[in-house]
Amino acid sequence: MAESSGTGRLNRRSLFGGAAAAAGAAGIGWGAVTLGDRQTGDSNDPTAAATEPFYGEHQAGIETAPPTHAAFIGFDLRPGTDRDDIIGILKIWTDDAARLTQGRPALADTEPELAQRPARLTVTVGLGPRVFTVAGLPQHRPSWLRPLPPFDIDRLEPAWNDGDLMLQVCADEATTVSHAVRVLGKNVASLVSVRWVQRGFRNVAPGQTPRNLMGQVDGTVNIAPGTPDFAELVWDDGRAHPWLTGGTSLVLRRIAMTLDTWDEIDREGRELTVGRTLADGAPLTGSRELDEPDFTAVDAHGIAVIPQSSHIARAHHTSDRERFLRRGYNYDDAPPPGQTSNSGLLFAAFQRDVDAQYLPVQQRLAAFDALNVWTTPIGSAVFVIPPGVRSPGRYLGQTLFES
Amino acid sequence: MAESSGTGRLNRRSLFGGAAAAAGAAGIGWGAVTLGDRQTGDSNDPTAAATEPFYGEHQAGIETAPPTHAAFIGFDLRPGTDRDDIIGILKIWTDDAARLTQGRPALADTEPELAQRPARLTVTVGLGPRVFTVAGLPQHRPSWLRPLPPFDIDRLEPAWNDGDLMLQVCADEATTVSHAVRVLGKNVASLVSVRWVQRGFRNVAPGQTPRNLMGQVDGTVNIAPGTPDFAELVWDDGRAHPWLTGGTSLVLRRIAMTLDTWDEIDREGRELTVGRTLADGAPLTGSRELDEPDFTAVDAHGIAVIPQSSHIARAHHTSDRERFLRRGYNYDDAPPPGQTSNSGLLFAAFQRDVDAQYLPVQQRLAAFDALNVWTTPIGSAVFVIPPGVRSPGRYLGQTLFES
DSSP states (O other): OGGGSTHHHHHHHHHHSTTHHHHHHHTTTSOOOOOTTOOOOOTTOHHHHOOOOOOSSSOSSSSSOOOSEEEEEEEEEOTTOOHHHHHHHHHHHHHHHHHHTTTOOOTTOSOGGGGSOOTTOEEEEEEOHHHHHHTTOGGGSOTTOSOOOOOTTOOOOGGGSOOSEEEEEEESSHHHHHHHHHHHHHTTTTTEEEEEEEEEEOOOOTTOOOBOTTSOBOOOSOOOTTSHHHHHHHSOOSSSOGGGTTOEEEEEEEEEEOHHHHTTSOHHHHHHHHTBOTTTOOBTTOSSTTSOOOTTOBOTTSOBSSOTTSHHHHHSOSSGGGOOEEOOEEEEOOOOTTOSOOEEEEEEEEESOIIIIIHHHHHHHHHOOGGGGTEEEEEEEEEEEOOOOOSTTOOTTHHHHHO | OGGGSTHHHHHHHHHHSTTHHHHHHHTTTSOOOOOTTOOOOOTTOHHHHOOOOOOSSSOSSSSSOOOSEEEEEEEEEOTTOOHHHHHHHHHHHHHHHHHHTTTOOOTTOSOGGGGSOOTTOEEEEEEOHHHHHHTTOGGGSOTTOSOOOOOTTOOOOGGGSOOSEEEEEEESSHHHHHHHHHHHHHTTTTTEEEEEEEEEEOOOOTTOOOBOTTSOBOOOSOOOTTSHHHHHHHSOOSSSOGGGTTOEEEEEEEEEEOHHHHTTSOHHHHHHHHTBOTTTOOBTTOSSTTSOOOTTOBOTTSOBSSOTTSHHHHHSOSSGGGOOEEOOEEEEOOOOTTOSOOEEEEEEEEESOIIIIIHHHHHHHHHOOGGGGTEEEEEEEEEEEOOOOOSTTOOTTHHHHTO
């Protein structure tokens, strides 16, 4: 056992010798041994070894095909933190994310082996409104960066709202997500407190839109990376705020599903509520999921085939500018005492301009959407997503602090 | 849109016509349309389409290679339930599990499409001590079926303890687990209340033992299906209780990990605490994970290479009869306010005889295990796992109620 002789013997003695408790404490601060920068991914396991690029014009986790697991974490800056602290946090997260996403341990990673399965890990960082106040940069805050206006359908619980900083951590393995969340959180724990943690999951099958826990194909109408409109709808062009070029915004809504009453609705009632078939998500005027819904079609009795109150009729963009990227996850937490389910949707929408793209759709849905009977927004937060880190040596959000 | 004419028109009218609210309620009770018994699995997606057999001498979910996701649900019988109610629950669960595990919707499944991805779903049913009292069958209760004795290390929270009935639901997709848990729970909701829900996950890589959230390879010492000892250690032979032939027991311990203080221990300290290397889980006296630890080896200074207080030294069975099947999962829930992590292990142990196999090991660990500083049992439950259902027409636990 040559590897644990030498200084190790002292360590062993201190932990397990006669004066175990006192000497054990002396072991603190010797520092964790990391695996260094070696690529340690498990190349025999393609899912575990797969990586998504970290550096680029945009942050990862937006164009990236959504992995099976996600965690969204909202943080509050602790009292007394300042501009330099925010920069420090962003530098640490940049370094951590650059390593972890490539299957390498973070600096001083105390569980370096848990970094060996990146499993398409992405880390996406967002800033809340207060960052601009604390950092003394109110003039650089996008006008849409503020809590959404209240909607009648909202039953927001403060525990799920807002936040000064946000991490979206996604991967195809839950352990990978847990390790990354732990590393990213603890390395800045002296500067921030955790406001909320929201974990979600989705099925991933090639060419298939996943289903939510109401059983619906969810997310059919979406904008796909590589399409002509994607860049225009998602990525900021820097016109209002040059620092934000290549960035975007995230609206995260926690939408509870009342499955007990949803269960009371029969299959056709459900399809008319949504405007799509349950079997394959085709609009009620079509035969395939991706068919364009015909909101003008009526049946022999003159009744709209897709009810005007249906979810897809209300959610449908009235102009091409109202579209946004949906990248949602199901959630299913332990139910509170006396209840059978605690399930719903982490609705994550990315768009260049919250006011111009997201809000009009949300306002129509809030005003009337047949689905509202069974879905309730219980959390709401808006973040600006800074552009990506173009090269090593730079950090997330640097363009903001240099502007 | 031929499929929604006919009776559907009435339904549509009732939901979306002038008297929407009142007529909508009339739609309740028309019953959900199911997909019937057609095999609807997605054969283009091998992970999603994979199934584990339901019928057999033993329940599935024990010998079955552990999938990536698990949920354990503890239920209490509602006041006033009796023997017939318990039989009713077990019949419903048998029918639900026989269908869902094979990729078919449950009877009157309101989200039949969510059954299309069985993803190696297994459903394992356990009975708590009170079932034998309520059913008037105290003479058939195994002697070991009772709460574990208290241990000094325990900080049990009643919310995670005990239960009258237990479901273990495992699959390789989280949505599949959620759907199955929902179906199984709601179909018996009038007879039981949910006591606790514990969700977990683990990596699955061929030939690799997964790691826990402390970073350790966890579960090396285990008994594998197909080995000569497995049947003798896990499956009841019916000697004490003929009805239990082919059954077993489950001990479920919820073990919280104090990662904040674990972080303060350096790498060698951690290895000495566990008795294994972090890199590959080899015992400190060996070079490969599966090497047999040599608890007698000493270094040049006469100090044990594997400390006597280390986890593997304390956990090691002192006789072959003390072994059991470990089938644990990591958990990582949202932390309570002010904390950074809420993580740990759902330690699930299957054995023929809790008193003879599990208890001696647990007693040694509780008396002293170097790991106890960073791990705390906060939940504990024991269940008897009835034998499997050998053929259609029979139900889980039938041998008990016929004996």
